[in-house]
Amino acid sequence: MADRYRCTACGNLTRFDVVTTRRTRAFHHYTVGGELTIEDEEVLDERVDEVVCRWCGHGAAVERLGDGAGAPVPDPSRAS
Numbered sequence: 710m711a712d713r714y715r716c717t718a719c720g721n722l723t724r725f726d727v728v729t730t731r732r733t734r735a736f737h738h739y740t741v742g743g744e745l746t747i748e749d750e751e752v753l754d755e756r757v758d759e760v761v762c763r764w765c766g767h768g769a770a771v772e773r774l775g776d777g778a779g780a781p782v783p784d785p786s787r788a789s
């Protein structure tokens with residue numbers, strides 16, 4: 710599930726530049742001729758470094774939306 714963002718300055722919910730650092734392990738499958746096919750790529754670690762609002766040009770007012778955004782999430786504290 711991808712993270713969602715909101716710019717509280719302009720209300721933008723849909724346009725962001727996101728800089729991500731990703732560490733992956735993958736199977737590099739070469740042909741005898743040296744042509745590479747990357748298979749079975751697995752994300753070991755992923756970190757979002759910067760989120761910039763496309764309309765404002767900066768990320769000062771961008772916040773990440775919580776789990777409740779998009780899909781309803783059961784709230785254990787309200788279970789009786």
Ligand SMILES: [Zn+2]
Binds near residue numbers: 718719762765766
């Ligand atoms: Zn904005």
